[in-house]
Amino acid sequence: MEKLTIPKIEIDYENCDKEGLCIQVCPWVYERDSRDDFPIVAYPLACDFCGHCVAVCPTGAITHHELDMENFPQVEKELAxxxxxxxxxxxxxxxxxxxxxxxxxxxxxxxxxxxxxxxxxxxxxxxxxxxxxxxxxxxxxxxxxxxxxxxxxxxxxxxxxxxxxxxxxxxxxxxxxxxxxxxxxxxxxxxxxxxxxxxxxxxxxxxxxxxxxxxxxxxxxxxxxxxxxxxxxxxxxxxxxxxxxxxxxxxxxxxxxxxxxxxxxxxxxxxxxxxxxxxxxxxxxxxxxxxxxxxxxxxx
Ligand SMILES: Cc1cc2nc3c(=O)[nH]c(=O)nc-3n(C[C@H](O)[C@H](O)[C@H](O)COP(=O)(O)O)c2cc1C
Known part of the structure; x- marks a missing residue:
């Protein structure tokens, strides 16, 4: 994908558990909203499409529209x-x-x-x-x-x-x-x-x-x-x-x-x-x- 694309990243706040792992793994893009403490996509231009936010979210609340959301399988522990x-x-x-x-x-x-x-x-x-x-x-x-x-x-x-x-x-x-x-x-x-x-x-x-x-x-x-x-x-x-x-x-x-x-x-x-x-x-x-x-x- 084109590096200068501003990605559309959606957070499903019904599903978000507010833990903020997305903020921890990607402080460049995500921030906590000072009003309600939910994570927000504050700097989408800083996104380098690495997929960390989607992969870390325990509740599957993040949809990154520039990435193939079907291609984020669960880690299979038995293959470690x-x-x-x-x-x-x-x-x-x-x-x-x-x-x-x-x-x-x-x-x-x-x-x-x-x-x-x-x-x-x-x-x-x-x-x-x-x-x-x-x-x-x-x-x-x-x-x-x-x-x-x-x-x-x-x-x-x-x-x-x-x-x-x-x-x-x-x-x-x-x-x-x-x-x-x-x-x-x-x-x-x-x-x-x-x-x-x-x-x-x-x-x-x-x-x-x-x-x-x-x-x-x-x-x-x-x-x-x-x-x-x-x-x-x-x-x-x-x-x-x-x-x-x-x-x-x-x-x-x-x-x-x-x-x-x-x-x-x-x-x-x-x-x-x-x-x-x-x-x-x-x-x-x-x-x-x-x-x-x-x-x-x-x-x-
Ligand atoms: C960047 C790089 C370039 C290499 N180029 C050649 C090469 O042109 N011809 C060759 O026979 N071996 C080449 N080698 C293999 C090294 O000689 C070999 O990795 C080294 O002797 C250690 O052996 P090993 O790979 O079996 O552990 C290269 C290795 C590296 C890391």
């Missing part, structure tokens, strides 16, 4: 995920670089991932993300072919930099790192090895109207990263493997050929991408990570 189960899910997700070539990912499975993306948080509740599902080895391979052409051009530019000239050691290390990464991506492609998407049967690319458009999100990259991660976690529960592909999305936005192939609207930026498919190899153990570096302030 236990903390250890969630921790294991988070810890067992691996970046998958080997895909089962024989197992096709059904559209209904992909739709479950896309549905999970709908419910990730977005800055100012912008909800402006769009996704492209590239399916099938032929299409994914074409995407690799197109982006590798950009890597070839970029490698030429990097090769022209004189690595012997005096430069900051960290800059030198970074240059060598990227030179090697680009060479391996290109050589892989030239020898029939997909080092970009690892022969995945599918890729999801997320894009959104850029900051220059009329309906921008204030934090596009964060929105896209969170939505992708929602999809990746859902994928995990569906037995799929995924891998964020920064090598792709960091270049893709500047590539006319890629943008054309994907039919990305001119005003949109490509923000995120990940590959997916059924893994060919299963990890049997969880992995270790660095201990958290945490500073506690005010805790006992």
């Amino acid at each position: 995920i236990e903390a250890d189960a969630l921790q294991q899910l988070l810890r067992q997700r691996r970046s998958i670089r080997n895909y089962n070539q024989k197992r096709v990912v059904k559209r209904s499975v992909i739709e479950k991932m896309l549905e999970a993306a709908r419910y990730s948080p977005t800055g100012s509740n912008a909800q402006s993300l769009e996704h492209i599902v590239v399916l099938g080895r032929e299409n994914v391979a074409e995407l690799v072919r197109l982006i590798i052409e950009d890597f070839r051009k970029e490698l030429k530019l990097l090769e022209d930099i004189d690595v012997e000239k005096p430069m900051d050691p960290s800059e030198h290390k970074e240059l060598k790192y990227w030179l090697s990464a680009y060479e391996r991506l290109i050589n892989g492609y030239d020898t029939g090895k997909d080092m970009m998407f690892y022969d995945a049967p599918g890729v999801i690319i997320t894009h959104a109207p850029s900051a220059l458009s009329t309906t921008p999100t204030p934090v596009p990259v964060e929105d896209a990263t969170l939505a992708s991660f929602h999809m990746m976690l859902m994928a995990e529960t569906l037995g799929l493997g995924t891998c964020y592909i920064g090598n792709f999305y960091e270049k893709a936005n500047e590539s006319d050929a890629v943008r054309q192939f994907l039919e990305v609207p001119q005003e949109n930026d490509i923000l995120m991408s990940f590959s997916f498919g059924y893994p060919a190899i299963r990890f049997r153990r969880l992995v270790d990570r660095n201990p958290s570096k945490v500073q506690w302030i005010g805790a006992d």
Whole structure:
């Protein structure tokens, strides 16, 4: 919906219990009426259509006319995920670089991932993300072919930099790192090895109207990263493997050929991408990570 719409929000005062949970969860829009103490919609323009007021009201007294009131189901307590189960899910997700070539990912499975993306948080509740599902080895391979052409051009530019000239050691290390990464991506492609998407049967690319458009999100990259991660976690529960592909999305936005192939609207930026498919190899153990570096302030 259009962000500048002033929403029509109605409170059914016959049903309102005056507890004011709507005011507590949304002090930007709701206030208490000083005359009779009922909640009122004082600042509708401040509404960002997040639905909190409808979801929190214990008596169903709020109707938000800009939202689909049929799509606010009750929370099902029996579906709650236990903390250890969630921790294991988070810890067992691996970046998958080997895909089962024989197992096709059904559209209904992909739709479950896309549905999970709908419910990730977005800055100012912008909800402006769009996704492209590239399916099938032929299409994914074409995407690799197109982006590798950009890597070839970029490698030429990097090769022209004189690595012997005096430069900051960290800059030198970074240059060598990227030179090697680009060479391996290109050589892989030239020898029939997909080092970009690892022969995945599918890729999801997320894009959104850029900051220059009329309906921008204030934090596009964060929105896209969170939505992708929602999809990746859902994928995990569906037995799929995924891998964020920064090598792709960091270049893709500047590539006319890629943008054309994907039919990305001119005003949109490509923000995120990940590959997916059924893994060919299963990890049997969880992995270790660095201990958290945490500073506690005010805790006992
Ligand atoms: C933003 C982001 C971009 C990434 N880009 C790539 C990539 O281009 N290619 C790749 O093979 N892995 C990529 N990865 C995967 C990381 O290498 C991986 O997450 C990390 O090594 C930890 O492994 P794990 O995901 O299995 O826990 C990316 C990860 C993140 C978070």
